[in-house]
Amino acid sequence: MAKERIYELAKELKMPSKQLVKIANDQGMSIKSHMSSVTPDQAAKLRQAAKGSNNQQAKKPNGNAVKQHHDVTPNHASQKKASQPKQKSGYRPKAAKNDHHGDSNKKHAQGQQSTANTSQHSAKKNNQPQRNNRHDNNQRGGNNQNRAHWFGNGKKNKKRNKKNLNNQRMKNVAPKQPTQRKDRPLPDVLEYTEGMNAQDLAKILHRSAAEIVKKLFMLGVMVNQNQSLDKDTIEILAADYGIEAKEKVQEDIADLDKFFDDEQKNQEHMVPRPPVVTVMGHVDHGKTTLLDKIRHSHVTAHEAGGITQAIGAYQVRYNDQLITFLDTPGHAAFSEMRARGANITDITVLVVAADDGVMPQTIEAINHAKAAKTPIIVAVNKIDKPGANPDHVTEQLTEYGLVPEDWGGDTIFVKISAKFDKNIDELLDMILLQAEMMELKANPEQRAAGSVVEARLDQGRGPVATLLVQQGTMHVGDPIVVGNTFGRVRTMNNENGRKIKKATPSTPVEITGLNDVPQAGDRFVVFEDEKTARAAGEERAKRAQEEERARTSHVTLDNLFDTMKKGQMKTLPIIIKADVQGSVEALAQSLQKIDVDGVRVDIIHKAVGAISESDVTLAEASNAVIIGFNVRPTPLAKSMADSNNIDIRLHQVIYKAIEEVEDAMKGMLEPEYKEETIGEVEVKQIYKASKVGTIAGGMVTTGKITRDSKVRLIRDGVVIYDGELGSLKRFKDDAKEVKAGFECGLTIQNYNDIKENDVIEAYQMKEIPVK
Numbered sequence: 001m002a003k004e005r006i007y008e009l010a011k012e013l014k015m016p017s018k019q020l021v022k023i024a025n026d027q028g029m030s031i032k033s034h035m036s037s038v039t040p041d042q043a044a045k046l047r048q049a050a051k052g053s054n055n056q057q058a059k060k061p062n063g064n065a066v067k068q069h070h071d072v073t074p075n076h077a078s079q080k081k082a083s084q085p086k087q088k089s090g091y092r093p094k095a096a097k098n099d100h101h102g103d104s105n106k107k108h109a110q111g112q113q114s115t116a117n118t119s120q121h122s123a124k125k126n127n128q129p130q131r132n133n134r135h136d137n138n139q140r141g142g143n144n145q146n147r148a149h150w151f152g153n154g155k156k157n158k159k160r161n162k163k164n165l166n167n168q169r170m171k172n173v174a175p176k177q178p179t180q181r182k183d184r185p186l187p188d189v190l191e192y193t194e195g196m197n198a199q200d201l202a203k204i205l206h207r208s209a210a211e212i213v214k215k216l217f218m219l220g221v222m223v224n225q226n227q228s229l230d231k232d233t234i235e236i237l238a239a240d241y242g243i244e245a246k247e248k249v250q251e252d253i254a255d256l257d258k259f260f261d262d263e264q265k266n267q268e269h270m271v272p273r274p275p276v277v278t279v280m281g282h283v284d285h286g287k288t289t290l291l292d293k294i295r296h297s298h299v300t301a302h303e304a305g306g307i308t309q310a311i312g313a314y315q316v317r318y319n320d321q322l323i324t325f326l327d328t329p330g331h332a333a334f335s336e337m338r339a340r341g342a343n344i345t346d347i348t349v350l351v352v353a354a355d356d357g358v359m360p361q362t363i364e365a366i367n368h369a370k371a372a373k374t375p376i377i378v379a380v381n382k383i384d385k386p387g388a389n390p391d392h393v394t395e396q397l398t399e400y401g402l403v404p405e406d407w408g409g410d411t412i413f414v415k416i417s418a419k420f421d422k423n424i425d426e427l428l429d430m431i432l433l434q435a436e437m438m439e440l441k442a443n444p445e446q447r448a449a450g451s452v453v454e455a456r457l458d459q460g461r462g463p464v465a466t467l468l469v470q471q472g473t474m475h476v477g478d479p480i481v482v483g484n485t486f487g488r489v490r491t492m493n494n495e496n497g498r499k500i501k502k503a504t505p506s507t508p509v510e511i512t513g514l515n516d517v518p519q520a521g522d523r524f525v526v527f528e529d530e531k532t533a534r535a536a537g538e539e540r541a542k543r544a545q546e547e548e549r550a551r552t553s554h555v556t557l558d559n560l561f562d563t564m565k566k567g568q569m570k571t572l573p574i575i576i577k578a579d580v581q582g583s584v585e586a587l588a589q590s591l592q593k594i595d596v597d598g599v600r601v602d603i604i605h606k607a608v609g610a611i612s613e614s615d616v617t618l619a620e621a622s623n624a625v626i627i628g629f630n631v632r633p634t635p636l637a638k639s640m641a642d643s644n645n646i647d648i649r650l651h652q653v654i655y656k657a658i659e660e661v662e663d664a665m666k667g668m669l670e671p672e673y674k675e676e677t678i679g680e681v682e683v684k685q686i687y688k689a690s691k692v693g694t695i696a697g698g699m700v701t702t703g704k705i706t707r708d709s710k711v712r713l714i715r716d717g718v719v720i721y722d723g724e725l726g727s728l729k730r731f732k733d734d735a736k737e738v739k740a741g742f743e744c745g746l747t748i749q750n751y752n753d754i755k756e757n758d759v760i761e762a763y764q765m766k767e768i769p770v771k
Ligand SMILES: Nc1nc2c(ncn2[C@@H]2O[C@H](COP(=O)(O)OP(=O)(O)OP(=O)(O)O)[C@@H](O)[C@H]2O)c(=O)[nH]1
Pocket: 281, 282, 283, 284, 285, 286, 287, 288, 289, 290, 381, 382, 383, 384, 385, 416, 417, 418, 419, 420
């Protein structure tokens, strides 16, 4: 048989859980609360013990009212009578009360209902028609008799009740109980949230808070009306009322991602939307020239005034279709956005100069795009140049999985000259074709949601943010939450600085009206009303602050094993940087062979050269560890890695690097420590104390000695003993540390052979930080 909970058993025995807990403990069982469970044997023992206890209580006519509220068996009417006046409400005090009036219950059905059974059990046992619990409970709330028992003031109330009953007999109508509130019926289901208090529950149950508190007391839970209740307690309470309890799933208004995802999932009213394109490539390969060319020759709707300001994104109209370009400054912005969870790019255009070929940033760009899972269109640029060799570029790119269709792959390649406007239209055609294949759609009819492209503080206008609408339509005046900021869309401009009233999916807009400056990559969601937007924004700002405080670190080799154990990891993303290509390959191949507990190494980027900021942003976005072989991070990359908790491991020996990763995956990584001497003490005097051993009195000559230092005893330049400090005192008081120039007293753990003129070197083991 399964184990039983104390509260269930108590219910069966019709006694307060608290009392049963006491009985159980008296019986030598170690029971903590009403939620503790007992074995079937223990339950049987408790049933027995409880019966004994009941009988005893019944015999004791003047027992303590509070303690004697357990039930008596229905077959012992006389016992019932004896115990009844002292019974408390809760289990079946009114049943006893009713018996007190003989069989009047039959004649006075209503009276009986109000005074009779308080639980189904007693109803059954008394062989009376069983009423539903809800009704029983209705009648229970806050009536006179209840209170009479509660306060042990039975006599007075008995009189009053008798009077009532007499009145009823005379009038032959339902009893009128002046102090009894007409309780509304209980709800079918108690919908609650954890942490509600008796007052909250009282409102839902249409009962008085006092009744709830009372009931909880009977269930062994002592609370006041304002105390928060946990889930178990609320469920027990509901069970006691005989109704179902259901936890209300509270909508977290601050969970923008959820709103955002819900909006994205909404498949209604879907219409095609323009693609969002990012152009990436190596320095000087022609990104800016390409974007400028596209922009100037295809300005949106050929508006008069043309381009007046850059807002980090713009739309061009080509063949009567719109394309949105993100004008992100370099890869960092791109992966920073991704690190913040915003994948706003649909298509990446990779610009590679035909005269220069694949360069480090080309590879970085490929890896960024792959990590973001966006299709790549290759624009082989500068084909006008004499040294241009587009085929060589294509060949190089096949190594990175970018194979053109006519070579059997599925990557679109377009040979262009950005400077001389050659094949730019073809590139745009290809973008539209790719977009068509992707069937990019959105619902313009819902509330807007999207991401921040960039944001800044404008002296005159306050926070200004460029947003990309990804879903729905945004209007001027919309209440909005953007990242951890909130407000109302006060003004909305398009990329040409023109005021617009609404913005549909894939439209970049510049808005004002926020309370603070959000960050690039933050998501935004339009809310129904400003009040909720404000509440959500404030909550988000608060949470962000808390998060910042308890900043969760990225995966490092030190926490890798724990992360793996928690099942949070299937692959360990690694970025390899080394001094020569040979080392890059050797390291990559060996690392890929490691497989521990089904977790594999995934090399997301490998290259020759120093560890750059771009490596760190990629590591941050992909939660990767960076392994450097014979290379160092640039100062900026180092500080970025430090502030973002990115693990950079530097090695000079390949097998050590492999060993370290393997050890980390097996949870065997030992932190590396180095010794650091922190100070010296010269022993001047020795005291022997029978209890503590040898106490050395001396002077700190250099540095300091701290209570947690390790110590080394040096005599005539020779290390005599190495161990732990036992105690450290300044005069008579324990000291945490004593600095140079001050006297101190100390003992060494498990060592007493200290002599005058010995030198005690204090040192600490410090974990070696990442170089
Ligand atoms: N001949 C020729 N030159 C080009 C072409 N495209 C760009 N250039 C030149 O290449 C140089 C670099 O072009 P940018 O557009 O500034 O290159 P970028 O990739 O934006 O460079 P960064 O902004 O520094 O990353 C400029 O002098 C351009 O005029 C082209 O198709 N043909």
